[in-house]
Amino acid sequence: MTQANISTSVRKPNPNYSIIDIQGEVTGFAEDNLMDAFSQASNGKTTRTILLNFTDLEYMNSSGIGLLVTMLIRSQRQKQNLIAFGLSRHYQEIFRLTRLNEAISIYTDESGALAAIPS
């Protein structure tokens, strides 16, 4: 039986961008955890780009996709870019299925994502 089975940590290597490391399961139960991490990463809306690190993602269901949409809306409202990296091929396909890939750029790894941050 599961409740929220996710842990997140936020890195701020540069004032311009923050990275949210996601470990575990992105489901409806992850809402509080993910939104808290997003608020930290936003740094009072001054951060221009937020990167989502899915390297240690174990599982995501459709409610989890809904949470990502909510996060995307918040970032758009704050004029921030949202970028994802570390998604397995399976979850890259799910981004394509739900057309999230048209709003959230996907990169294979962190170095690729960092290189794509607008200067």
Place this chain on the structure above:
Amino acid sequence: MSKSENTPKNNPNSWARPVDKLKVSESPNEAINLNVDGRKLSGLTHGFGQLWQKTYKVRLSGIEITPQAVVEEWKANFSKFWPQGNNLYVPLTGIQPGEVGLINLSAPGGLKLSTGVMVIYADDVSFSFMTPEGHMFAGMITFSAYEEDDGTFAQVQALIRANDPVYEVSFRMGFGHKSEDAFWDATLKNLGQHLGVANPQPTQTNSLVDSRMQWAEWRNIWNNAGIRSGLYMPVVIVKKIFPRG
């Protein structure tokens, strides 16, 4: 609060494969098959209107039933729980990831609105649909069951935007939201009664996720399933008067 869920983790078959365009594989003679074949899925980022999260749920009081049993029964009888005159036609394989269902809805003036959905996700405690271009909503709707406070709940959660300006006007004027809310309220009551609940009492929570409209998507009106279904009505009437064979 303690919710529980038992999901088949990492089962890649829970999700549908991406598709460029939808294709209805089977449709019965009585169904109007319009506005689905050849359409793309309408992602949440592509709708026009305000983004709403609407959650409808009902406590299945007085019965002992697992979330898995609720969802199994729900999938097997999905559109039987809908208000009369509305149908979802799914292939014989049922509600499975990747299947495309045809929806015929009763609309004012005797009009039948034809649209559809794709099953994008299904496991033993939930399943989700995404809508095609032209549907009233761009978005995703998830049906689930879970245990909370020593009881079992059935839930419908929609994350939706009106797909085009015409639909948005209807929602702003209250018609769209009112009929949507009444639809899922009736569905949950019917589901509860079917499962043996004496007097199911659905509740509803609405949350406005994004108050902005996406003006760049106003052209979605071209695919409006309501308008296209209305234009097709004379053909339906002729077919009824002069049935084939």
